[in-house]
Amino acid sequence: DAGVTQSPTHLIKTRGQQVTLRCSPKSGHDTVSWYQQALGQGPQFIFQYYEEEERQRGNFPDRFSGHQYPNYSSELNVNALLLGDSALYLCASSPITGGGYTFGSGTRLTVV
Amino acid sequence: AQSVSQHNHHVILSEAASLELGCNYSYGGTVNLFWYVQYPGQHLQLLLKYFSGDPLVKGIKGFEAEFIKSKFSFNLRKPSVQWSDTAEYFCAVDFGNEKLTFGTGTRLTIIP
Numbered sequence: 001d002a003g004v005t006q007s008p009t010h011l012i013k014t015r016g017q018q019v020t021l022r023c024s025p026k027s028g029h030d031t032v033s034w035y036q037q038a039l040g041q042g043p044q045f046i047f048q049y050y051e052e053e054e055r056q057r058g059n060f061p062d063r064f065s066g067h068q069y070p071n072y073s074s075e076l077n078v079n080a081l082l083l084g085d086s087a088l089y090l091c092a093s094s095p096i097t098g099g100g101y102t103f104g105s106g107t108r109l110t111v112v
Numbered sequence: 113a114q115s116v117s118q119h120n121h122h123v124i125l126s127e128a129a130s131l132e133l134g135c136n137y138s139y140g141g142t143v144n145l146f147w148y149v150q151y152p153g154q155h156l157q158l159l160l161k162y163f164s165g166d167p168l169v170k171g172i173k174g175f176e177a178e179f180i181k182s183k184f185s186f187n188l189r190k191p192s193v194q195w196s197d198t199a200e201y202f203c204a205v206d207f208g209n210e211k212l213t214f215g216t217g218t219r220l221t222i223i224p
């Protein structure tokens with residue numbers, strides 16, 4: 001059990017569509033970060049949420065947006081999907097006080 | 113730019129062989145260092161982490177890593193590998209900005 005729950009596990013979308021991925025953080029964690037892991041690559045930081053605000057952002061276009069709810073759960077939204085958005089999307093939670101990150105199992109997004 | 117390098121892309125070893133996977137980063141300031149393992153179809157699991165103190169860190173499953181500040185390195189070691197160690201290994205660095213920068217990963221294959 002990873003402690004971090006992501007849904008759905010797999011998703012197939014058509015180019016141009018929009019997608020929403022969901023993440024429930026580990027109990028006691030209040031910060032959620034999202035990463036994109038393309039095939040054969042290491043995860044790349046997308047953005048981080050804390051107190052329902054985007055705290056910092058990686059080098060991803062505005063098509064990628066997110067949200068955090070009062071219960072610390074989070075969503076990742078991607079608009080106008082491109083074939084290159086096909087990847088494993090990972091959610092990681094952490095306490096704002098530091099100490100490390102716990103990753104979920106990810107959502108495998110395939111854009112056709 | 114802050115980056116993380118894993119020079120071994122694919123390592124093939126026989127059971128009981130010793131393992132060392134390289135990780136170097138490009139930053140002279142204070143860093144937090146991590147090694148994660150990703151078994152096929154599973155989530156990223158933390159093997160070990162270094163924040164401060166003894167530069168030789170022991171993790172789970174018999175793994176250890178040594179932080180050498182002068183070499184900007186954090187190599188992962190295991191004295192005797194098992195078939196069950198077959199997985200993808202990622203080095204990750206927090207460059208003091210509370211997000212992880214990952215290397216491209218090393219695929220480890222253990223031959224029984």
